Amino acid sequence: MITVKELTPINGISAFRRLFSCKKNKKIICKALKRSLLVSLWFVFLTFPIMVIKVNPIERTVSWRWGNIFYVAIGSFVISLLAKAWLVRKERSAARQASCSVRASIIQDLLNRPGCRYPLVVLLLGVALLFPHIFSTYQANIMTTALMYIVLGLGLNLVVGVAGLLDLGYVAFYAIGAYSYALLNLHFHLGFWVALPIGGLLAALFGVLLGFPVLRLRGDYLAIVTLGFGEILRLILENWNAFSRGPSGISNIPRPGFFGLEMSLDHAMIYMYYLMIGLVLLTIFMVNRLQDSRLGRAWLALREDEIACQAMGIDKTRIKLIAFSLGAFWAGLIGVVFAAKTTFVNPASFTFLESAIILAIVVLGGMGSIVGVICGALILILLPEYLRALSEYRMLAFGAILVAMMIFKPEGLIAGVRRTYCFQGRKNAAALQDDE
Amino acid sequence: MMNKRMNKPILDVSGLTMNFGGIRALDHLDFEVQAKEIVALIGPNGAGKTTLFNCLTGIYQPSSGEIHLACPQSGKQTRLNDLKPNKITEKGMARTFQNIRLFSQMTVLENVMIGRHCRTHSLILGAIFRDRKTREEEQETVNKSCEILEKVGLSGQVNELAGNLSYGAQRRLEIARALATEPFLLLLDEPAAGMNPQETADLVALIRQIRDEGHAILLIEHDMKLVMTLSDRIVVMDYGKKIAQGTPAEIRINREVIKAYLGEDGG
Incomplete structure (x- = not known):
C-alpha cells in the first residue's frame, strides 16, 4: 500500500x-x-x-x-x-x-545548518551589495522600494505577527514619518540625518497615543479602531491646508546628504539603495533580538492568551504599548526615507491600500517569521513591478493569492517555526549545560 | 492546628461579595489561609469556587469585601482589591486555570520562562544590546525554569510545544508555570480534573513536595479522595456562601455538607 x-x-x-x-x-x-x-x-x-x-x-x-x-x-x-x-x-x-514538536521546512533547515547558513548569508549580502552595479539604476530603485517594504513589514510583524494585535492603520505612522521630515525641512531646514531619528521617535510617540485608547480592544475591534486612526490621519493631512498644504503636498524635499557631497541623480539613487540595505540589516538585527528576548516572549504569550498572560505577572498594558510604539518607530523611519526618496509627499501615498499591502506582506510571508516577511515583501513588491504587462489584473491576482494562501498555507510562506527552531537550538544548549 | 491559627494568615478574605447583575455569585465569604498550609475549596458545581479564584487573582473586581495578602517572610500586608492580575502575581500569589490556559504554540520551557517575567527586568534596550546583565538574567531564567520543570517531571519534554503534551502533563506544566513566578501561595483550580489514578497519585506527591518547600496551597477539587488525603483544612461552599470549614475528618461528618452534596433527605 x-x-x-x-x-x-x-x-x-x-x-x-x-x-x-x-x-x-x-x-x-x-x-x-x-x-x-x-x-x-x-x-x-x-x-x-x-x-x-x-x-x-x-x-x-x-x-x-x-x-x-x-x-x-x-x-x-x-x-x-x-x-x-x-x-x-x-x-x-x-x-x-502532530507528534513531532518542531517542523522545519527545507529553507529553514538550510538556514539552520551551520555549514549552510553563513555561506548563504554571505552570498545574499554579496548579491545585494553588487546589485546596483550589475543591474541598472532603475532596477536598484525598484529594489530600494522593496527594501523599504521589508522594513515596514518587519515593523508591523512585531505588532501583528508577534504580539497578535491586528493593526490596520499602520500607514498612519509611515505618514507621520514622511510628513515630519517634509515639514521639519520646510520650516526648520533640518537635514535627512537629523530628521530620521526624529521621524521615528515621533511615530513611536503617536504609537503610544494610539495605544492608550485601544488597550482594551482585541481582534476585530482593534482592527476597526486602528483602521479609523489611519483614515483620520490621512484626512487631516488632506484637509488641514495651513499645516500640511493639503492634497497638493510638499515638494522639493532634499535627498539624504553624504557629508555635503554633491551627487548626480543616479548616484543619489544608488546611495539610497545602500542606505536602505543598511537600514534593513539594522532592522533585522534589532527585530531578531527583540523577538528572542524577555519582551518577545511576553508578546508571544500575549498573542496566545491574554488572561493567562496577565495571571503570569505580565503587565499587559506596558507590553502592548511597547509593541505599538516599536512597530510605529520603524514605520516612522521608513516614512522619512520615503519622503527623501521621492522628494515629494502628499496624502495620496498613505491610503488604506498601503496598510493592506504591508499587512499582506506579513500574513503572506508568515506571521512572526523574519525570513518569511522578507520573502513576502520581495514577492508582493517586486512581482507587480516585473509583471507590468498584467497590471490590470494586479489587484485580482493579489486577492486570489491571499485567498489561496489562507486556504492552503494559513501559517504563511515561511511559518514562524524558524523562531521556535532558533530558540530551540539555543535553549537545548542552555538546558544541556544545566543538566551537566 | 491551634498554634497555626495564632499566626497571621497569609491570605485573609473577609466579607467578599461578587454580584453579576442580579446574581450573587459570592455572598459575604470569610476565610483565611495560613503559611505552608494546604486548604481545599469544595462545593457542588456552580457554588462560586472559580469566581472566588477570579476575584482573588484580580480577574474580577469584587463588589464588596476585603482581600489581604501577607508575605510570610516580611509580614508585609497588601490589600488586593483593585490591583491588576499581574500586580497580584508579583505580590506572591499565582494560579492555574480550570480549563487549561497554556501558551500552546510556545515550547514547554518558554511557558515556564513566561512565569519568570515578573521576576526579571530587561526591556527594549536590554533586548537589543544584550548587555551582560541581560544575558545573565536570561541564563538564570532558563536555569530556574529547567529546575522547576525537573521538579514537576517534564524535563524530558523541554522543547515540545505545550499544546502537544498529554493532558496530565499540561496540568503539571500549568503548575510549573505558576511556580516560576515564585509565589508563596499557589492557587490550583481543579488540578486533577481529567487525570487517571496514576497521574493523580503523582500529582498528590507533587503538591505535597511543593508544600514542603514552603508554599501554601489553596485548591479547588472535585476528587474527594484527593481532597481528603491532601488537605489540612477544607472550606465548603454552596450558592456563594461558606457552609462549613474544618479538618477532613470534621467535614466528612458535617450535616450541612452532606445536605449540599446529596440533597435534603440525606438522613
Whole structure:
C-alpha cells in the first residue's frame, strides 16, 4: 500500500494520482469527484450571464456562446479537484507531524545548518551589495522600494505577527514619518540625518497615543479602531491646508546628504539603495533580538492568551504599548526615507491600500517569521513591478493569492517555526549545560 | 492546628461579595489561609469556587469585601482589591486555570520562562544590546525554569510545544508555570480534573513536595479522595456562601455538607 509519506511531491496532480491508486482512498475520491461536479455546475450557473449571454446593444442582438460553458465547467472542476487533493494531503501530513514538536521546512533547515547558513548569508549580502552595479539604476530603485517594504513589514510583524494585535492603520505612522521630515525641512531646514531619528521617535510617540485608547480592544475591534486612526490621519493631512498644504503636498524635499557631497541623480539613487540595505540589516538585527528576548516572549504569550498572560505577572498594558510604539518607530523611519526618496509627499501615498499591502506582506510571508516577511515583501513588491504587462489584473491576482494562501498555507510562506527552531537550538544548549 | 491559627494568615478574605447583575455569585465569604498550609475549596458545581479564584487573582473586581495578602517572610500586608492580575502575581500569589490556559504554540520551557517575567527586568534596550546583565538574567531564567520543570517531571519534554503534551502533563506544566513566578501561595483550580489514578497519585506527591518547600496551597477539587488525603483544612461552599470549614475528618461528618452534596433527605 502507498504510505502517506510518499505523497510529499509538491505537484498536486501527481499526489492526486497516487491517492487514486490506493484502494483505501477510493471513497474519498468518489466524494471529491461528486463535490467537484457540483462545484463546476454551480460555477456554470453563476457565470452563465457573463460568460454565455452576450448582448450587443447597438445591433440589438443576443449571442449565445455555449462553448464557454465547457471551459468554465472543466476549469472549475479541475481547480476544485486540485484544491481538494491538496487539502487531503495537507491534513494527512498535519496528522503525521502532530507528534513531532518542531517542523522545519527545507529553507529553514538550510538556514539552520551551520555549514549552510553563513555561506548563504554571505552570498545574499554579496548579491545585494553588487546589485546596483550589475543591474541598472532603475532596477536598484525598484529594489530600494522593496527594501523599504521589508522594513515596514518587519515593523508591523512585531505588532501583528508577534504580539497578535491586528493593526490596520499602520500607514498612519509611515505618514507621520514622511510628513515630519517634509515639514521639519520646510520650516526648520533640518537635514535627512537629523530628521530620521526624529521621524521615528515621533511615530513611536503617536504609537503610544494610539495605544492608550485601544488597550482594551482585541481582534476585530482593534482592527476597526486602528483602521479609523489611519483614515483620520490621512484626512487631516488632506484637509488641514495651513499645516500640511493639503492634497497638493510638499515638494522639493532634499535627498539624504553624504557629508555635503554633491551627487548626480543616479548616484543619489544608488546611495539610497545602500542606505536602505543598511537600514534593513539594522532592522533585522534589532527585530531578531527583540523577538528572542524577555519582551518577545511576553508578546508571544500575549498573542496566545491574554488572561493567562496577565495571571503570569505580565503587565499587559506596558507590553502592548511597547509593541505599538516599536512597530510605529520603524514605520516612522521608513516614512522619512520615503519622503527623501521621492522628494515629494502628499496624502495620496498613505491610503488604506498601503496598510493592506504591508499587512499582506506579513500574513503572506508568515506571521512572526523574519525570513518569511522578507520573502513576502520581495514577492508582493517586486512581482507587480516585473509583471507590468498584467497590471490590470494586479489587484485580482493579489486577492486570489491571499485567498489561496489562507486556504492552503494559513501559517504563511515561511511559518514562524524558524523562531521556535532558533530558540530551540539555543535553549537545548542552555538546558544541556544545566543538566551537566 | 491551634498554634497555626495564632499566626497571621497569609491570605485573609473577609466579607467578599461578587454580584453579576442580579446574581450573587459570592455572598459575604470569610476565610483565611495560613503559611505552608494546604486548604481545599469544595462545593457542588456552580457554588462560586472559580469566581472566588477570579476575584482573588484580580480577574474580577469584587463588589464588596476585603482581600489581604501577607508575605510570610516580611509580614508585609497588601490589600488586593483593585490591583491588576499581574500586580497580584508579583505580590506572591499565582494560579492555574480550570480549563487549561497554556501558551500552546510556545515550547514547554518558554511557558515556564513566561512565569519568570515578573521576576526579571530587561526591556527594549536590554533586548537589543544584550548587555551582560541581560544575558545573565536570561541564563538564570532558563536555569530556574529547567529546575522547576525537573521538579514537576517534564524535563524530558523541554522543547515540545505545550499544546502537544498529554493532558496530565499540561496540568503539571500549568503548575510549573505558576511556580516560576515564585509565589508563596499557589492557587490550583481543579488540578486533577481529567487525570487517571496514576497521574493523580503523582500529582498528590507533587503538591505535597511543593508544600514542603514552603508554599501554601489553596485548591479547588472535585476528587474527594484527593481532597481528603491532601488537605489540612477544607472550606465548603454552596450558592456563594461558606457552609462549613474544618479538618477532613470534621467535614466528612458535617450535616450541612452532606445536605449540599446529596440533597435534603440525606438522613
